[in-house]
Amino acid sequence: MGNSRRNFFRSAAVFGTGLLSWSEALRAQTRSNGSEKAGERAKRGEAPRNGPPVRMITADTGDLPFEMDGATKVFRLVAEPMRRKIVPWKTLDVWGYNGSCPGPTIQVAQGDRVRIVIENHLPESTSMHWHGLEVPIEQDGVPWISQKPIAPGEKYVYEFTVHQEGTFFYHAHSAMQEMMGLIGLFIAHPRQEFSPRVDHDYGIVLQEWAVLPSNSVPNAASMEFNWLTFNGVAAPLTTPLLARLGSRVRLRIVNLGMDHHPIHLHGNQFVVTGTEGGRAPESTWFPMNTVLVGVAQARVVEFEAKYAGDWMIHCHLPHHMMNSMMDLLRDRQISTADLTEESAMWQMQSLAASAKFKHVHPSPVAKDAEVHQDFRKMHSWKWEWTNWSKNLKHSGCRRTGAQE
Numbered sequence: 001m002g003n004s005r006r007n008f009f010r011s012a013a014v015f016g017t018g019l020l021s022w023s024e025a026l027r028a029q030t031r032s033n034g035s036e037k038a039g040e041r042a043k044r045g046e047a048p049r050n051g052p053p054v055r056m057i058t059a060d061t062g063d064l065p066f067e068m069d070g071a072t073k074v075f076r077l078v079a080e081p082m083r084r085k086i087v088p089w090k091t092l093d094v095w096g097y098n099g100s101c102p103g104p105t106i107q108v109a110q111g112d113r114v115r116i117v118i119e120n121h122l123p124e125s126t127s128m129h130w131h132g133l134e135v136p137i138e139q140d141g142v143p144w145i146s147q148k149p150i151a152p153g154e155k156y157v158y159e160f161t162v163h164q165e166g167t168f169f170y171h172a173h174s175a176m177q178e179m180m181g182l183i184g185l186f187i188a189h190p191r192q193e194f195s196p197r198v199d200h201d202y203g204i205v206l207q208e209w210a211v212l213p214s215n216s217v218p219n220a221a222s223m224e225f226n227w228l229t230f231n232g233v234a235a236p237l238t239t240p241l242l243a244r245l246g247s248r249v250r251l252r253i254v255n256l257g258m259d260h261h262p263i264h265l266h267g268n269q270f271v272v273t274g275t276e277g278g279r280a281p282e283s284t285w286f287p288m289n290t291v292l293v294g295v296a297q298a299r300v301v302e303f304e305a306k307y308a309g310d311w312m313i314h315c316h317l318p319h320h321m322m323n324s325m326m327d328l329l330r331d332r333q334i335s336t337a338d339l340t341e342e343s344a345m346w347q348m349q350s351l352a353a354s355a356k357f358k359h360v361h362p363s364p365v366a367k368d369a370e371v372h373q374d375f376r377k378m379h380s381w382k383w384e385w386t387n388w389s390k391n392l393k394h395s396g397c398r399r400t401g402a403q404e
Contacts, residue, residue: 033324053193056107056201056252058185060238064104072113072159073326074127075106079172079182080121083216086227087234087323092209093216095122096183101232102205103184106170108162115159116170118150125149126156126177130186131296132168132276135160142173165190166278167298169205179220181207181232183256194279196300199247199251206293207314208257216278219243225258228320236269241313243305250302251313263299264290264316267307290316 066073084101087089097103108114118128121301127149129141139160140146150156165188172182185203207229210222230238243249250273255261271285276298293299314321 034375051338052109052191053189054198054201056105056185056187056189056250057241058105058201058203058205058231059241060237061100061102061184061203061205062104064106064184066097069115072115073108075114075116076119077103077116077170077184078119079126081123084232085237086209086229087237089214090211090227090271092211092218094209094218095177096181097184100184101181102207103170103182105185106202107187108147108351109189110162112188113155113159113161115157118156118158120150120152120154122152122177125151126172126174126182128156128170129173130158130160130168130170132164132166132298133160133162133186133188134164162188164177164188164278166274167276167300168204169256169276169298171256176220178256179208179210179258179361182216183207183254185252185254187252190279194273196248196302200241200243200252201250201252202241203252204313205232206230206255206261207232207254208259223258227323228257228261228315231312234323240310245305245308245373247305248302249305252298252300253291253293254298255295257295259317259320260292260294261315261320262290262292262317263313265301265303265313266311268303268305268310268311270301270303271315272299273302274298285325315330355374375394 034320063347064075064091065075066075070155079095079097080100081101082096082101083091084096094101106114106116114126117336118126120126125143127141127143127147130139139148139158141158143149147156168186168188170184170186174182183205185205187203208225209227209229210219210225211227212219212337220400228234241249241251251262251265251270252274254276266289269287269289270291271286271287271289272280274280276296291299291301
């Protein structure tokens, strides 16, 4: 694959997608070291791989560090307003944790005792819910039910033992605050890695943003959105997820937005091995390449990286592949683009210049494309009223008001 084509995919205009990339360097390393399956190792009498699971990587986000207090892992999260550049030409004013949106990933092992100290630097009260984790009611994080809200400037301490394994997440238990960005991954690794063991483990958080043109503050009350991000960014800012040819890859995908997302992987078949409830029985696995990740759900997929190449992973809903490209839906949608052909062309030229895309004229535009829908409806109703009146006249009826 040529460099120009590879650069095209890494800077693809299909915003809101991630990219799963097998690099030339990794291919060369594979050829020299020899990536082999467990069966081939067994033929040579080598012991099967075991031990603790590999650490999950959350590209473009990172992990939350901890300190030990005896046998307890202590994490510290600060909820605060921040700015997040989602693409080179768009920066949002969002809410996050520790300067990150989504927040940094918490990684623990099954059986760990954890303490999470939350400090609120937001302009309003907040709380923290541990989504999917089985914790005592006092630690559940629902304002006025299991706890008093954490006021601005205050701290709150959550502490519990993690007896599960799986892909979980933490988020403020307020719909508005969730849509402002307050979410992060919480990964509980099993005591021993599952079989078959994976070589690469990646986490992806799906978020949606409703942002008007020339604005930077998301509309948290909107039912529609015009930006979709993977781990807080969209192409071309997404970091490729690298895997060695012949290795086994795990993807953990979490969705906390307004829409469900059918996540599609190019060029490879996978199986769903887990949900927000933990590991799924192997008897439930079957091959697919698109998995529907519902709102507030997690889906874990695994596959063998059999085919060399730069493979894309993205939501397959057409509008969700076109960040900031929906318009002309009147009051049900944010007007994200200019509505006349001339101004739209200028907008696309500006985008092309900043993102280094090739700019071409769109397909032909209908003559009445810029006529407002209500204007067309008004003329339609006028025609229908005229014809109805003529029919009444020809039928001998009199239009005399309510009595008829």
